Amino acid sequence: MEPNLAKIETLVRQLLVELGEDPEREGLKATPSRVAKSLAFLTHGYRASLEQVINKALFTQDTSSMVIVKDIEVYSMCEHHMLPFFGRCHIGYIPDGKVFGVSKLARMVDMFARRLQLQERLTEQISEVVMNESGAKGVGVMMEARHLCMMMRGVEKQNSVMITSSVLGSFREHLATREEFLTLVGRRG
């Protein structure tokens, strides 16, 4: 269901008043409507469907070598503070006859990132969807992100990067596979 933009505008106007602002002043006049549209966009992942995102872009390929897609940009919002976190996501998988079109992995990441999230859960959801949709033998996902809720509110935390990973199937069972993945994405396990 699409969010009710008019209702969000009303709420944002009230929020501005509560914060001690005057929503009628020139610079803020259009702010509630801009914020409503912006929030609708930043949460469009709630309304995306997996079938549409993947859209049959799975190709038959007879390979059992690891496929790695590095540096997929991630922009999401933490569910605790509704502030952005952003960074990069690396996905590796060992196909079992089917591989994704390259842009699809990025679109799948976006589908889950454009919601209120926890980085840990986002990482897991990505690994599960890659595993389930491709029937891969194993999947590894690693995400490095900076959280504005830490950077803007804390002190001495401005440069901290949070790293999360999720491994499934052969990536979980075999140390060598996991290490190959971590080496290829540039981190040592």
Ligand SMILES: [Zn+2]
């Ligand atoms: Zn937060």
